[in-house]
Amino acid sequence: MQDYPPRKPENPIPSVIDIAALDLWMNRGENRGERDFPVAQLLQLVLDNIPQAVFWKNRDSVYVWCNLNFAIDAGVGTPYKIIGKTDYDLAWTRDQADSYRSIDQQVMDTNTPVYQIVELQTQADGKQAWLVTNKMPLHDQNGNVIGVLGTYEDITERKEGEEALQRAHDELEMRVKERTAAEREQRNLAEALRDTAALLNSTLNLDEVLDRILTAIGRVVPHETANIILLEGDTAHVVRFRDQVGQYGMYQNLDRRFPLNELPNLVQMATTHQPMILSDTFNAVKWVTRPDTVWVRSYLGAPIETDGKVIGFINLNSAIPHFFDGLHAEHLRAFADQAATAIHNARLYKQAQELAALQERQRLARDLHDAVSQTLWTASLIADVLPTVWEEDREEGRRSLEKLQRLTRGALAEMRTLLLELRPSSLVEATLGNLMEQLAAAVMSRKKLDISVNVSGECRLPPDVQIGLYRLAQESLNNIAKHSRATQASINLECKPGYVNLQIEDNGRGFNPAEVPPDRLGLGFMRERAETLGAKLEIFSEMGRGVRISIIWDHLNRG
DSSP: OOOSOOOOOSSOOOSBOOHHHHHHHHOOSTTSOTTTHHHHHHHHHHHHTSSSEEEEEETTSOEEEEOHHHHHHHTOSSGGGGTTOOGGGSSSOHHHHHHHHHHHHHHHHHTOOEEEEEEEEEOTTSOEEEEEEEEEEEEOTTSOEEEEEEEEEEOHHHHHHHHHHHHHHHHHHHHHHHHHHHHHHHHHHHHHHHHHHHHHHHOOOHHHHHHHHHHHHHHHSOOSEEEEEEEETTEEEEEEEEESSSSSGGGOOTTOEEEGGGOHHHHHHHHHOSOEEESOGGGOTTOOOOGGGTTOOEEEEEEEEETTEEEEEEEEEESSTTOOOHHHHHHHHHHHHHHHHHHHHHHHHHHHHHHHHHHHHHHHHHHIIIIIIHHHHHHHHHHHHHHHHHHHOHHHHHHHHHHHHHHHHHHHHHHHHHHHHHOTHHHHHSOHHHHHHHHHHHHHHHSSOEEEEEEESOOOOOHHHHHHHHHHHHHHHHHIIIIIOOSEEEEEEEEETTEEEEEEEEOSOOOOGGGSOTTGGGHHHHHHHHHHHTOEEEEEEOTTSOEEEEEEEEGGGOO
16 A cells, blocks of 8 residues: 655665674674674664664565564564564564565565555554555675665554544535535525515416426425325315426326325325325325326425415425435425415405406496496387377477487497407407597487597507506596586597597586595596506596596607
């Protein structure tokens, strides 16, 4: 194991040793002179007191000598007991011995030192020690390689510190990654909830909102399929479905209904008002496998509730067992709350629409009774007596016939106006000039009032502007018919590209605008509608001099 780049020590042990002097020192026989012994003792003393372990071997990797540190690590006790032993005779493992001898041979065969060898050693006390070893060739006086000299230093503490530092670094990196992932997940959740909330504020189309909710869930909680079920009493109705992977949608029926008690998982959520996780549907008693769910291995559901009542569920399915966790459940519940808001708003809007439709039907019924029915009843009476009147007084009969004609035309105009109310798209399809003429004819059929209509130019207006101007004219003529006591009125309509000037005037009794509250005569309604259109509304009137209403819409200067 080589963890450090080899480098040459600053003060390596010389690779050329006087082998004759070494033999003289090592051999305790008669060849050793008395004067050499103290030098050998001094050398041994020095070697035994340095922190490194020192050893040398002969050409066959047999130990020749060592210092005390090496002897202790090797388990031989004293240096002189190392003589004649090999690495296989010492404390380390066979693999370690093989490695040591392999490096010995490399050094001796190449006649090249090897420095900074990082290796693991099993020592005599059973300790696993990390070493940094240096080995160099030994030469005789003729330069021949006769062995290897080695030193090593125990770096276990340093190695353990480095490993601890690396573990701390890895742990820190992991925590940073986890935090980054968590922040990214929270950001995705916040963005998905924000987008859904924005949609809730922009539309009351329930199907569109529920589709968007399922799309947003897919950004935050991975899954294969998702559906939204709404409760209709004790019946569950699948109203939305989404297949994230495009494999399971063929089995789904969006209009499917089934008794709630057929699915225990839904029953439990309806009872507890809490999300539910089924980690493995194969072993879950609360799961009923149907033909379209045989592939599902894990399930996550959350109840949709408003005013403390469960009204439906959001359900997610995965083909992987143990896929969903508590965090997924928390995120799904947030979307269930949004679905509850969307459903609540849509239902309120539907109720408002139904109420508005009812009120509109009631208004139309009143108009039919007050206008068309009365007109037709009068026309019927005239028609009944017309033959007798004609026989007695042809001039009177002629006047009755003209009145009958006026009444029938007025009734027809009233019916056309009511049909426009029943079919709002007709208000856009007709021209604004034609609409003014129909309004005038309808009013004249009810009142002895002559209304002239003058149209200049052709109006091509946005639908909301055309409908708004029609309503303003309608309200103005209704006020003339009910309150003005006028005998004549006029509608003057001037149209240019992006510009409309509508003037409605009568010769009635008029009023003092300063004395009439804003909410009387529908004036408040008219001002609000004009403001919505960006039109300028002005009312001119004096007592005894009639009323003139001016409405100007200018596309370039709206408001």
